[in-house]
Amino acid sequence: MVPSPDSRPPLRVAVLGCGVVGTEVVRLLTTQADDLAARVGAHLDLVGVAVRDVDVERDPVVDRALLTADGTALVEKADVVVEVMGGIEPARSLLLHAIEHGASVVTANKALLAQHGPTLYAAADEAGVDLYFEAAVAGAIPIVRPVRESLAGDHVRRVLGIVNGTTNYVLDRMTSEGLDLDQAVKEAQALGYAEADPTADVEGYDAAAKAAILASLAFHTRVSLDDVHREGITAVTADDVEWAARTGHVIKLLAIAERGEDADGTAGVLVRVHPALLPQAHPLAGVRGAFNAVFVEAESAGELMFYGRGAGGVPTASAVLGDVVSVARHRVLGGRGPVESSYADLPVLPTAVARTRYQVRLEVADRPGVLAQVAAELASRGVSIEAVRQSPSVEGAPARGDASAVAHLVITTHTAPDASLRATVDAVAGLDVVRSVVSVLRVEGI
Amino acid sequence: MVPSPDSRPPLRVAVLGCGVVGTEVVRLLTTQADDLAARVGAHLDLVGVAVRDVDVERDPVVDRALLTADGTALVEKADVVVEVMGGIEPARSLLLHAIEHGASVVTANKALLAQHGPTLYAAADEAGVDLYFEAAVAGAIPIVRPVRESLAGDHVRRVLGIVNGTTNYVLDRMTSEGLDLDQAVKEAQALGYAEADPTADVEGYDAAAKAAILASLAFHTRVSLDDVHREGITAVTADDVEWAARTGHVIKLLAIAERGEDADGTAGVLVRVHPALLPQAHPLAGVRGAFNAVFVEAESAGELMFYGRGAGGVPTASAVLGDVVSVARHRVLGGRGPVESSYADLPVLPTAVARTRYQVRLEVADRPGVLAQVAAELASRGVSIEAVRQSPSVEGAPARGDASAVAHLVITTHTAPDASLRATVDAVAGLDVVRSVVSVLRVEGI
Numbered sequence: 001m002v003p004s005p006d007s008r009p010p011l012r013v014a015v016l017g018c019g020v021v022g023t024e025v026v027r028l029l030t031t032q033a034d035d036l037a038a039r040v041g042a043h044l045d046l047v048g049v050a051v052r053d054v055d056v057e058r059d060p061v062v063d064r065a066l067l068t069a070d071g072t073a074l075v076e077k078a079d080v081v082v083e084v085m086g087g088i089e090p091a092r093s094l095l096l097h098a099i100e101h102g103a104s105v106v107t108a109n110k111a112l113l114a115q116h117g118p119t120l121y122a123a124a125d126e127a128g129v130d131l132y133f134e135a136a137v138a139g140a141i142p143i144v145r146p147v148r149e150s151l152a153g154d155h156v157r158r159v160l161g162i163v164n165g166t167t168n169y170v171l172d173r174m175t176s177e178g179l180d181l182d183q184a185v186k187e188a189q190a191l192g193y194a195e196a197d198p199t200a201d202v203e204g205y206d207a208a209a210k211a212a213i214l215a216s217l218a219f220h221t222r223v224s225l226d227d228v229h230r231e232g233i234t235a236v237t238a239d240d241v242e243w244a245a246r247t248g249h250v251i252k253l254l255a256i257a258e259r260g261e262d263a264d265g266t267a268g269v270l271v272r273v274h275p276a277l278l279p280q281a282h283p284l285a286g287v288r289g290a291f292n293a294v295f296v297e298a299e300s301a302g303e304l305m306f307y308g309r310g311a312g313g314v315p316t317a318s319a320v321l322g323d324v325v326s327v328a329r330h331r332v333l334g335g336r337g338p339v340e341s342s343y344a345d346l347p348v349l350p351t352a353v354a355r356t357r358y359q360v361r362l363e364v365a366d367r368p369g370v371l372a373q374v375a376a377e378l379a380s381r382g383v384s385i386e387a388v389r390q391s392p393s394v395e396g397a398p399a400r401g402d403a404s405a406v407a408h409l410v411i412t413t414h415t416a417p418d419a420s421l422r423a424t425v426d427a428v429a430g431l432d433v434v435r436s437v438v439s440v441l442r443v444e445g446i
Numbered sequence: 447m448v449p450s451p452d453s454r455p456p457l458r459v460a461v462l463g464c465g466v467v468g469t470e471v472v473r474l475l476t477t478q479a480d481d482l483a484a485r486v487g488a489h490l491d492l493v494g495v496a497v498r499d500v501d502v503e504r505d506p507v508v509d510r511a512l513l514t515a516d517g518t519a520l521v522e523k524a525d526v527v528v529e530v531m532g533g534i535e536p537a538r539s540l541l542l543h544a545i546e547h548g549a550s551v552v553t554a555n556k557a558l559l560a561q562h563g564p565t566l567y568a569a570a571d572e573a574g575v576d577l578y579f580e581a582a583v584a585g586a587i588p589i590v591r592p593v594r595e596s597l598a599g600d601h602v603r604r605v606l607g608i609v610n611g612t613t614n615y616v617l618d619r620m621t622s623e624g625l626d627l628d629q630a631v632k633e634a635q636a637l638g639y640a641e642a643d644p645t646a647d648v649e650g651y652d653a654a655a656k657a658a659i660l661a662s663l664a665f666h667t668r669v670s671l672d673d674v675h676r677e678g679i680t681a682v683t684a685d686d687v688e689w690a691a692r693t694g695h696v697i698k699l700l701a702i703a704e705r706g707e708d709a710d711g712t713a714g715v716l717v718r719v720h721p722a723l724l725p726q727a728h729p730l731a732g733v734r735g736a737f738n739a740v741f742v743e744a745e746s747a748g749e750l751m752f753y754g755r756g757a758g759g760v761p762t763a764s765a766v767l768g769d770v771v772s773v774a775r776h777r778v779l780g781g782r783g784p785v786e787s788s789y790a791d792l793p794v795l796p797t798a799v800a801r802t803r804y805q806v807r808l809e810v811a812d813r814p815g816v817l818a819q820v821a822a823e824l825a826s827r828g829v830s831i832e833a834v835r836q837s838p839s840v841e842g843a844p845a846r847g848d849a850s851a852v853a854h855l856v857i858t859t860h861t862a863p864d865a866s867l868r869a870t871v872d873a874v875a876g877l878d879v880v881r882s883v884v885s886v887l888r889v890e891g892i
Contacts, residue, residue: 028599028746038666038789039598134596140747142588142596150580150588152485153474153767220484283753286732293751300474300764301586304754305739307729308747318746321599335781343484 005037010045011328014078014103016071016094017085018051018062020313021108021135021320025082027061028321039325041332048074050085050094076101080328082320083107084135092116099123099131104327108135108320114209114225117216121340130330130337132323137210138163138292140315141308142322147217147296148338155299156218158258160445163210165290165310166194166201167233167253171241171275172288175250180238193290203232204273207255214294215257215271220344223257223271229351231274240439243361243410247389249277250285254444260349263417268349274442277359282445295445352419357386357443359412360425363435366392366405370433374409377431381424387412406435412443451483456491457774460524460549462517462540463531464497464508466759467554467581467766471528473507474767485771487778494520496531496540522547526774528766529553530581538562545569545577550773554581554766560655560671563662567786576776576783578769583656584609584738586761587754588768593663593742594784601745602664604704606891609656611736611756612640612647613679613699617687617721618734621696626684639736649678650719653701660740661703661717666790669703669717675797677720686885689807689856693835695723696731700890706795709863714795720888723805728891741891798865803832803889805858806871809881812838812851816879820855823877827870830860852881858889 013029015022029036029046037043049062050071058064068074071090075081075098083105085091091112095105100123107113113120113136124131134144138161147156162168169191170184179187185202188194200206208228215223233253244251253275260270278285283305287293292310297303309315330336364370371390378385389410413421429437459475461468475482475492483489495508496517504510514520517536521527521544529551531537537558541551546569553559559566559582570577580590584607593602608614615637616630625633631648634640646652654674661669679699690697699721706716724731729751733739738756743749755761776782810816817836824831835856859867875883 024746032599032601035601036599039787140744141750142592145591145596146588149772150591150765150768152771153478153482153769154764155478155481283732286729298586298764300470300760300767302755302758302761304587304752306750306752308750312748314746315748318600318744319596321746322596323599325598326595329784330781333782335776336779338775341485 005041005043008042008332010043011040011079011331012047012077013044013080013082013324014047014074015049016081016083016091018049018058018067019084021084021316022049023059023062024313024317025084025320028317030061036321036325040328042328044324044328047078050074072097075103078103079331080324081105082324083109084320086111088112088115095120096123099127099129102127102129104130104331106132106320106323106327108133108316110136110206110209110213114212117213118222118340125339128336130327132327132337134323135316135319137213138294138306139308139310139312140318141292141294141306141310142319143294143306144217146306147214151296151298151301154301156296157299158256158297159214159218159294160284161210161214161255161294162252162284162287162292163255163294163310164201164207164253165292166198167207168287168292169193169290170202171233171236171251171253174236174238174241175245178238178242181234181236202234204230204253207253207273211255211257211271211273214255215269216342218257219259219269219346220341221269221346222342223269223348227271227348229272233275236275237439240441244277247359247387247410247412248280249443250280251275251441252278252284256444260354262349262353266347268347270349270351270354272351272354276442276444278445284445352417354418355415356418356421357413357415357446358421358425358440359410359443360428360440361438362409362411362428363406363438364409365433365435366407370407371409373431373433374411374428377428378413378424381420381427383416383420383424384414385411386414451487451489454488454778456489457486457525457777458493458523459490459526459528459770460494460496460520461492462496462521462527462529462537464495464504464513465530467530467762468495469505469508470759470763471530471766474763476507482767482771486774488774490770490774493524496520518543521549524549525777526770527551528770529555530766532557534558534561541566542569545573545575548573548575550576550777552578552766552769552773554579554762556582556652556655556659560658563659564668564786571785574782576773578773578783580769581762581765583659584740584752585754585756585758586764587738587740587752587756588765589740589752590663592752593660597742597744597747600747602742603745604743605660605664605702605740606730607656607660607701607740608698608730608733608738609701609740609756610647610653610699611738612644613653614733614738615639615736616648617679617682617697617699620682620684620687621691624684624688627680627682648680650676650699653699653719657701657703657717657719660701661715662788664703665705665715665792666787667715667792668788669715669794673717673794675718675720679721682721683885686887690723693805693833693856693858694726695889696726697721697887698724698730702890706800708795708799712793714793716795716797716800718797718800722888722890724891730891798863800864801861802864802867803859803861803892804867804871805856805887805889806874807884808855808857808874809852809884810855811879811881812853816853817855819877819879820857820874823874824859824870827866827873829862829866829870831857832860833858
């Protein structure tokens with residue numbers, strides 16, 4: 001049974017970083033102290049909060065006497081270290097120092113894990129302490145624990161995630177309000193959903209770090225940030241969004257990790273982040289605003305989805321506290337959480353071999369026989385067509401049959417390797433009846 | 447680190463029951479043996495499968511030599527016992543016997559947990575073994591683990607669940623195809639989604655057992671099946687479904703567990719299962735067919751949803767195997783999973799004090815002043831109206847002003863205690879301008 005919290009010495013908790021998330025972690029540790037003690041079986045004693053500048057004005061929930069600029073000294077006197085400072089250094093060094101001193105660690109730092117996960121795992125394993133990081137992927141949504149533990153008896157085939165709330169908000173506003181990308185980004189900035197420099201979000205870096213972590217967990221294979229094929233949303237236009245809707249889709253920035261094989265039949269893992277068309281009926285299509293969701297396809301479990309707030313200080317702090325309770329319980333009752341599972345050690349394959357579908361929008365000459373010519377080009381390359389829509393591209397354009405008349409052709413393919421689809425688009429672009437390739441987007445979720 | 451599986455003796459696994467789920471558990475234990483060993487750090491050795499009749503023909507994946515009718519002897523020689531036989535006895539006695547003999551146990555048996563959870567928890571606690579039951583609620587969907595562990599540092603306010611696939615399929619078919627209840631139930635039976643005797647599903651017993659388990663976990667309070675207010679879907683008509691759509695709702699059978707307080711301000715837990723109107727924009731409204739989903743509102747994490755297959759042998763077996771890996775890892779690496787958490791020990795309050803909303807459909811005299819009279823009755827009881835729709839109830843009915851003319855009045859209230867709403871409906875039914883109360887449904891998800 002869980003011992004009475006009063007029957008043993010308290011566990012010493014150190015918090016590294018006191019930004020939005022850190023402040024909420026301190027608030028929960030303080031206001032929920034009795035509940036946490038009941039759940040852990042020991043009191044949690046906040047022994048310090050490491051910050052860069054102890055003199056900055058802060059939320060009054062943070063006792064100034066706990067602030068210190070000496071993170072190294074702080075982690076040496078803690079049983080549990082919570083890292084919510086972000087960035088690579090000094091977070092990495094402080095966590096390694098904490099682990100070497102026997103502390104269990106909880107981090108919300110996706111960039112650190114995506115780049116130095118194996119080093120941290122190895123250190124925690126060596127020291128026999130826990131390394132938990134639920135908050136690093138999709139904020140408050142419990143996804144790390146289900147993938148690491150609940151699906152431990154199953155085989156994951158694919159993970160599709162909306163794991164960046166900023167870009168989901170932007171694409172959602174483009175869809176629902178017809179905004180263009182710049183307008184939607186400005187709105188997101190005004191609401192605090194996007195940073196002044198939105199690069200990490202709109203270029204997909206944030207999503208790519210989370211994709212690397214999810215792929216590592218789902219496929220028992222080390223996947224680092226550099227392994228992730230990444231395309232942001234900056235090329236997505238209001239026109240793309242409108243055409244997506246006309247063909248029964250929505251555009252989402254997806255993090256995709258899946259099993260696949262290369263041309264030789266070698267099994268491996270494919271990991272990519274890019275904007276994609278999703279059928280409107282797909283469970284992820286309904287994920288609105290700044291929400292996140294992760295859709296998992298497993299051999300036995302079938303389709304699962306996890307939905308919730310992917311960012312924000314308060315939701316992220318909830319995930320951090322869940323981890324704190326887990327690692328603290330292990331210190332009271334014994335035991336260890338999951339360690340790195342990389343036994344499958346699959347190769348990370350290039351996106352070129354990923355089987356996907358394209359929707360290509362073309363401006364073509366508006367005369368009979370054009371579609372036949374384009375279709376023949378696709379067929380000659382083994383790419384079959386799922387749907388075609390043709391319409392005059394411009395109101396008041398020259399009438400059909402006029403040599404300068406232009407039609408808009410939207411072609412959705414069946415599944416084929418990404419490289420074949422890419423080569424086919426290049427070949428189609430070279431046809432003399434094709435004026436321009438307006439846009440190329442992958443179609444996922446089938 | 448996880449030891450090499452070959453470095454230690456295998457763990458002995460016994461399976462109780464060999465129906466659809468049991469067969470799939472045996473299949474996964476057999477076909478995934480190497481992966482499971484890598485994840486656990488020990489080989490899992492299936493030592494026997496207890497069945498009522500060893501002579502029945504079975505799936506060839508089940509080695510006949512492993513079958514035994516003597517469950518008691520079987521559990522005595524196992525380290526991990528998986529109970530997928532269902533029903534109260536002999537499941538209860540066998541699990542208690544297994545626990546006393548030091549085995550960790552995994553069960554998918556919601557009825558057993560809802561009725562005898564505290565006894566099983568106490569026995570496992572006494573013996574120092576694990577009791578896991580992810581598969582008992584919402585099949586393959588990881589919900590028990592997130593609520594028990596990921597949200598351990600948060601406060602759950604409310605859980606809304608679609609936890610019975612049969613009734614969700616039936617209501618979905620009524621919604622999408624306009625079927626009436628009997629037709630939809632027959633279709634579900636033909637597809638194997640409903641039993642020949644569908645009582646446990648359509649009357650809400652199955653959902654009530656899951657509601658009791660979810661409420662216990664979410665609120666750290668013992669809640670048994672008898673504490674759950676239960677209404678099934680048998681009174682739901684095609685007309686109700688159609689009116690739900692007209693007012694922007696869908697009808698779902700919901701399992702609801704929430705914090706509340708009684709008239710004296712005493713805090714407690716409310717647990718109920720009933721059909722309810724959900725706004726079409728609510729994330730649960732899009733849960734189609736036989737899928738399940740659980741929507742959780744927590745103080746810090748905000749809104750979370752967990753979605754997937756709630757039944758079926760293969761998905762349920764996935765959840766069972768995830769638990770098997772967890773408890774087996776504890777035997778290899780030490781440690782214990784979560785134990786019963788009932789420290790909050792809140793009273794279970796009657797549904798009468800639950801704050802909810804009603805949508806009431808009335809047949810009323812079709813003449814001026816009727817709506818005013820009905821509205822006055824509501825106002826006099828402190829129930830305020832959110833929306834009203836009035837329309838002739840029958841095509842070709844007597845014209846308005848005719849003494850026998852009838853109109854259809856649909857009133858949606860704001861939030862009020864269930865008992866006040868109920869009393870108000872009774873009072874309205876007694877007004878001489880009201881011909882009949884056609885239907886009364888709660889509106890949830892606001």
